[in-house]
Amino acid sequence: MTTRAVVIGVGHYLPERVVPNSEFEQTLDTTDEWIRSRSGIERRHFAAEGETTSMLGAHAATAALKSAGLAPDDIDAIVVATSTPDLTFPSVATMIQEKIGMTRGFGFDVQAVCAGFIYALTNANALVVSGQAKRVMVIGAETFSRIMDWTDRATCVLFGDGAGALILEAQAGSGTTQDRGVLSSDLNSDGRYRDMLYVDGGVSSTGTSGKLRMQGNPLFRQAVEKLASTATAALSKVDLDDSAVDWIVPHQANIRIIQGTAKKLGVPMERVIVTVQDHGNTSAASIPLAMSVGVAQGKIKKGDLLVAEAIGGGLAWGAVALRW
Ligand code: UT7
Numbered sequence: 001m002t003t004r005a006v007v008i009g010v011g012h013y014l015p016e017r018v019v020p021n022s023e024f025e026q027t028l029d030t031t032d033e034w035i036r037s038r039s040g041i042e043r044r045h046f047a048a049e050g051e052t053t054s055m056l057g058a059h060a061a062t063a064a065l066k067s068a069g070l071a072p073d074d075i076d077a078i079v080v081a082t083s084t085p086d087l088t089f090p091s092v093a094t095m096i097q098e099k100i101g102m103t104r105g106f107g108f109d110v111q112a113v114c115a116g117f118i119y120a121l122t123n124a125n126a127l128v129v130s131g132q133a134k135r136v137m138v139i140g141a142e143t144f145s146r147i148m149d150w151t152d153r154a155t156c157v158l159f160g161d162g163a164g165a166l167i168l169e170a171q172a173g174s175g176t177t178q179d180r181g182v183l184s185s186d187l188n189s190d191g192r193y194r195d196m197l198y199v200d201g202g203v204s205s206t207g208t209s210g211k212l213r214m215q216g217n218p219l220f221r222q223a224v225e226k227l228a229s230t231a232t233a234a235l236s237k238v239d240l241d242d243s244a245v246d247w248i249v250p251h252q253a254n255i256r257i258i259q260g261t262a263k264k265l266g267v268p269m270e271r272v273i274v275t276v277q278d279h280g281n282t283s284a285a286s287i288p289l290a291m292s293v294g295v296a297q298g299k300i301k302k303g304d305l306l307v308a309e310a311i312g313g314g315l316a317w318g319a320v321a322l323r324w
Contacts, residue, residue, distance in 0.1 A: 004181030011063025040255025044160030044280030057141030081116030114312025116284030160280030164288025251310030
């Protein structure tokens with residue numbers, strides 16, 4: 001008997017305010033046409049003043065609990081992936097615990113920027129398969145609008161705010177890739193690429209929260225290569241190949257990266273979940289948001305084989321193969 005961490009609930013939340021590309025034309029030397037053609041983004045959501053990452057995460061958590069038919073205290077642990085916490089500490093996970101009324105268990109944050117959800121899911125899976133926790137809520141929640149330099153047209157048009165959540169439960173599996181649940185993961189980072197994507201402030205350096213800085217084009221070229229190879233690595237760890245994949249659920253940074261990666265993997269775009277046009281790049285929230293939307297659209301179904309892949313600041317990148 002093999003213990004598997006099986007997805008039993010999913011949900012998401014997007015802030016009310018929708019910002020179309022045309023809004024940036026009023027303040028920046030940019031066009032809707034440039035943003036659409038270079039990134040695939042048409043609109044994004046921005047959190048309201050006073051609306052924090054833990055608030056977005058708590059809404060997504062509540063939606064996931066509802067989809068699983070569970071109460072907050074049925075959850076043993078919360079793992080939150082975020083790079084935009086409400087405060088330096090305590091963790092966003094403990095703030096969400098309090099907001100949803102969970103009075104037991106434990107919570108902590110994971111920070112791997114846009115790859116954060118892959119790292120959080122891998123950690124949550126380890127908690128489940130090692131017997132530390134029976135049910136784990138994994139949340140990606142971000143308010144990247146708070147770290148934008150609104151004068152930098154090369155970055156501020158690309159990011160958005162939102163949150164998504166999954167609930168994993170320990171279930172008995174046969175040990176084959178026919179089992180539902182997390183089947184494998186592949187994690188990587190390389191600090192030599194630090195300057196490609198970073199925030200120019202922090203607690204122990206400037207004492208400010210800083211603004212996002214990105215070398216978009218060099219990162220683009222790294223992304224397609226590394227995303228295709230990490231997805232292949234995750235699949236090959238369990239002797240699967242790209243032909244077994246029902247859905248690629250990619251990090252939603254740029255439609256051209258998504259298309260380039262799918263092409264390298266030999267998976268047609270009809271089998272890729274795409275939300276970048278509506279959400280922009282929501283960093284660690286983008287994969288659980290895409291999973292939740294993919295389920296709501298009737299695309300992702302029980303038993304489907306998914307591969308989720310992401311890359312971001314660090315650089316940090318990785319992939320998870322799971323059967324829904
Ligand atoms: O989530 C973490 C991972 N993030 C990513 O993977 C993002 C990776 N990078 C990208 O998505 C793309 O590189 C971008 C969308 C950021 C940029 O697309 P690109 O095709 O790589 O364009 P570029 O950076 O080479 O810029 C082309 C031109 C430049 O002008 P010049 O130097 O050719 O005169 C830019 O200044 O486009 C200009 N430009 C803009 N023009 C209008 C940059 N931003 C804008 C803008 N509007 N908003």
